[in-house]
Amino acid sequence: MKLVNEMDRSEIVENIRDRVIESVSQNMYLYGVSPSIGRLYGTLFFNGEPMTLDDMKEELKMSKTSMSTSVRTLMELNMVERAWRKGIRKDLYEAQDDWYQIFTDFFSNQWRKVTAMNMKAVRQSLSELTRLMDDPELSESDRELIQTDMDKYQYILNYYKWLNEFFDFLNSDELYQVVKKKMDNEKK
Amino acid sequence: MKLVNEMDRSEIVENIRDRVIESVSQNMYLYGVSPSIGRLYGTLFFNGEPMTLDDMKEELKMSKTSMSTSVRTLMELNMVERAWRKGIRKDLYEAQDDWYQIFTDFFSNQWRKVTAMNMKAVRQSLSELTRLMDDPELSESDRELIQTDMDKYQYILNYYKWLNEFFDFLNSDELYQVVKKKMDNEKK
DNA sequence: TTGTTTGTACAGTTCAAACTGTACAAACCG
DNA sequence: CGGTTTGTACAGTTTGAACTGTACAAACAA
Structure with missing residues (x-):
């Protein structure tokens, strides 16, 4: 029993x-x-x-x-x-x-790998378009069209740079501090 | 031509x-x-x-x-x-x-949805184990076994709470500030 | 050395996700 | 009202990911 x-x-x-x-x-x-x-x-x-x-x-x-x-x-x-x-x-x-560790590691490892590859492709494209723009015979309308794309590539690059800074921040002690402070504040 | x-x-x-x-x-x-x-x-x-x-x-x-x-x-x-x-x-x-927006929205929407569901399951389990522990006839070894699980559930809950604070932070202006500051510092 | 144990490469199978084409409901046009 | 256009529900097909069993290589044992 x-x-x-x-x-x-x-x-x-x-x-x-x-x-x-x-x-x-x-x-x-x-x-x-x-x-x-x-x-x-x-x-x-x-x-x-x-x-x-x-x-x-x-x-x-x-x-x-x-x-x-x-x-x-x-x-x-x-x-x-x-x-x-x-x-x-x-x-x-x-x-x-340590789930906190897993979480931050995930970004450092996986996301960084991906952004690095993307940045490479975008940089490559940007430099190729720059070379195209050197052609003096390019019509004004063509030039504008290419510039539109180049602006987008630049935007993407800036975003990825920001993202990498963010990942650095994730790995730093700062992160724990900032969030911890928020939690403590709310308890009051 | x-x-x-x-x-x-x-x-x-x-x-x-x-x-x-x-x-x-x-x-x-x-x-x-x-x-x-x-x-x-x-x-x-x-x-x-x-x-x-x-x-x-x-x-x-x-x-x-x-x-x-x-x-x-x-x-x-x-x-x-x-x-x-x-x-x-x-x-x-x-x-x-706006890729910054997409990135932060993704966490707010997807991750939060998931953590909410997980928390619910863990809370449920925790309360069921608490009820089990009330039984005075429980042997000491059983008690320890259950306590080990309960500790883990509590750990998970704390982690999810932290994570939600982190998502709040992601949505706040603070995020942009912190990372921006980092980027500016590096340029010097 | 041969015999045993353990992890994994690989080929084949199973299953779920992605995708297509058809068929239809809702909205619009005359 | 019927005729047309547009988006999507649904059933069927294709494709790729997950999983299995076998077969083998590496490590160890005697």
């Missing part, structure tokens, strides 16, 4: 946990990952202890291959880290559990 | 533009939209003038249905707005061309 109660209880706790994991994973698409990968992260986060690929495969009832690739993705996003425990030969992984 | 040059020239400008559109669209997955939708946004952005669904369909060589649903998605993200021109019966759409 007591035993059944025990089982019920841990099952309840388990279900509650699963609901939260599901909720978190459903919304990790904001980080560009699929729900399955989100579920894996959630599992690792709540498990606390590091897990092996076989643990994960067992827990999520999925293939080992999936676990391998998923955990790789999570590592690239700095959401999961390798762990070591003496006497265990298998690879161990544990969740990075 | 002159005519051919003219054609070459505008073709070159067009190609340069397409390269930038492609680059921008490829990376709009950070906003959770597919490359096609990104390409549509880029087309609208560089076209300057508002476009009808048929214009878009023509420009991108895609079905009108796709244009209709894509433009809808872009409107929900505040990246495209309806436009009116007298004498034109068809619906007109133009790109929201």
